[in-house]
Structure formats: structure tokens, C-alpha cells
Amino acid sequence: MAQKLFLEERLDQITSLLHEQGRVSVADLSERFGVSPVTIRNDLGTLEQQGRLIRTHGGAMPSPILGTELPAFALRKELHLPQKEKIGEAAAALVRDGDSIALDASTTAWQIARHLKDRQELTVVTNGLFVALEFLDSPGVTVVMPGGSLRVASASLVGDQGAGILERYHVQKGFFGAGGFTLQEGLTDTSQYEVELKRRMVQRSKQVIAVIDSSKWGQVTFASLTVVDELDHVISDRAAPSDMVNELRKSGVRVTLVG
Numbered sequence: 083m084a085q086k087l088f089l090e091e092r093l094d095q096i097t098s099l100l101h102e103q104g105r106v107s108v109a110d111l112s113e114r115f116g117v118s119p120v121t122i123r124n125d126l127g128t129l130e131q132q133g134r135l136i137r138t139h140g141g142a143m144p145s146p147i148l149g150t151e152l153p154a155f156a157l158r159k160e161l162h163l164p165q166k167e168k169i170g171e172a173a174a175a176l177v178r179d180g181d182s183i184a185l186d187a188s189t190t191a192w193q194i195a196r197h198l199k200d201r202q203e204l205t206v207v208t209n210g211l212f213v214a215l216e217f218l219d220s221p222g223v224t225v226v227m228p229g230g231s232l233r234v235a236s237a238s239l240v241g242d243q244g245a246g247i248l249e250r251y252h253v254q255k256g257f258f259g260a261g262g263f264t265l266q267e268g269l270t271d272t273s274q275y276e277v278e279l280k281r282r283m284v285q286r287s288k289q290v291i292a293v294i295d296s297s298k299w300g301q302v303t304f305a306s307l308t309v310v311d312e313l314d315h316v317i318s319d320r321a322a323p324s325d326m327v328n329e330l331r332k333s334g335v336r337v338t339l340v341g
Contacts, residue, residue, distance in 0.1 A: 188259025256287025262301030
């Protein structure tokens with residue numbers, strides 16, 4: 083009897099199978115995991131967006147850079163890199179000396195961090211290991227990490243331990259990436275564990291700012307992070323769908339497009 087797994091566990095196992103076999107098929111994966119072919123095709127689409135595979139007819143093969151055995155974060159940060167760099171720069175421009183902010187563990191948040199190293203009296207709350215490491219040589223920046231369990235796929239700390247600590251803090255601005263964004267579902271992400279902690283960060287942020295490149299628009303992933311009504315500002319690139327951008331602005335959400 084096939085064992086059913088949470089989405090993120092299934093994605094990790096599919097990636098492992100690609101390493102071992104060099105190729106996977108929708109039919110075999112559907113039988114192995116006890117889910118529908120449609121679900122498997124959605125999984126392969128998610129992994130393709132993360133740079134972990136290339137879709138083929140009826141299945142998938144490893145990404146050319148998968149063989150380097152770089153962590154998933156290193157793979158993802160190369161996807162849509164020019165857009166993420168510009169989004170990160172625009173987001174960082176909103177941060178002033180003396181601010182307190184939240185940054186999630188997304189690759190776009192990492193781009194924001196790269197532009198904040200010289201800020202003074204800045205407090206950064208983050209669960210992202212690579213985000214925190216950007217500030218090792220920044221004496222003017224205090225980094226607060228919530229603790230928890232290490233999630234290797236995102237190089238982040240997740241879990242109830244960290245979520246409880248976040249209740250002590252209030253930040254002026256929170257910056258959040260996502261795996262998908264629609265007007266109906268808002269921001270969604272692939273990991274329920276990641277989303278549970280990010281939800282707490284959203285709740286502790288006076289301003290909630292989405293930082294998402296245009297590839298995320300119109301996509302819905304596994305776990306809900308925040309609805310549109312909770313967003314104050316969305317920063318994206320100019321390829322974002324104009325109809326969605328217009329609807330957001332009509333609803334009172336500030337939208338900044340870069341590039």
C-alpha cells in the first residue's frame with residue numbers, strides 16, 4: 083500500500099529519486115506515493131520552479147545544476163535572479179536606520195538583507211540562516227532568530243519553539259516571499275511548517291510587504307500564508323499581470339513594480 087506523505091516530504095523524495103534514477107515518470111510516482119497523476123504533475127511543476135528538475139513528456143529529469151549537490155536555497159536563489167535583485171533593492175530602500183523589521187527565509191528576503199548591511203540601529207527578526215549570515219560583519223544590525231528545528235530545504239528554522247518567541251516582538255515592517263500569489267488565495271507557500279512561522283511574523287508586523295517576482299503571480303501552492311486584505315504593499319517586477327496589479331491598487335494595496 084502506497085504511503086501518503088505531506089507535500090514537502092514528497093517533493094524531497096522525488097528529488098532523491100531523480101538523484102538515484104536519473105529520470106522519473108508521472109505514472110510511477112503516482113503509484114509510489116498513492117496520489118493522482120494531476121497531483122504529481124503539480125509537484126513536478128513546483129520542483130521545476132525551484133530549479134530542482136526539468137519537466138519532460140510524462141515525467142522529469144534532473145536539472146543540469148542539480149548534480150552539483152548545492153542546497154535547495156542555492157538553486158532557488160539563481161532563479162529569476164535579476165528580478166529578485168531589483169525587488170530586494172527596492173524593498174531595502176523602505177528601511178531606515180533605527181527600524182525593526184522581519185525577513186523570512188526566502189531568496190528574495192536574502193536579496194533585501196544584502197542591501198541593509200550598512201544600516202545603523204537596525205533590528206532584523208528572521209528565521210533564515212542565509213539572511214542572518216549576511217549581517218555577520220554589520221555592527222549596526224542586531225539579528226534576532228526565533229529558534230526551532232532546522233529545515234534544510236529552505237535553510238530556515240521552523241517549529242513551535244520559534245513561533246512562541248515571536249509573540250514577544252513587534253516590528254514596523256515585515257517582508258515576505260511566497261511560492262504563489264492570487265487575488266483569491268493571497269500569498270501561498272509550499273511548506274506548511276514554513277508558513278506556520280511566517281504567519282506569526284505577519285501578525286507581529288505593522289506593515290506587511292510581499293516581495294514576489296512575476297513568476298509567482300497566478301500560482302497557488304500548498305499552504306496559505308496571508309490573504310490580500312492583510313497586505314499593505316506588494317513589490318514585484320514589471321512582468322506582473324496588469325489586471326491583477328490594477329485590482330490590487332483598487333483594493334488599496336500599494337504596488338511597486340521594478341525593472
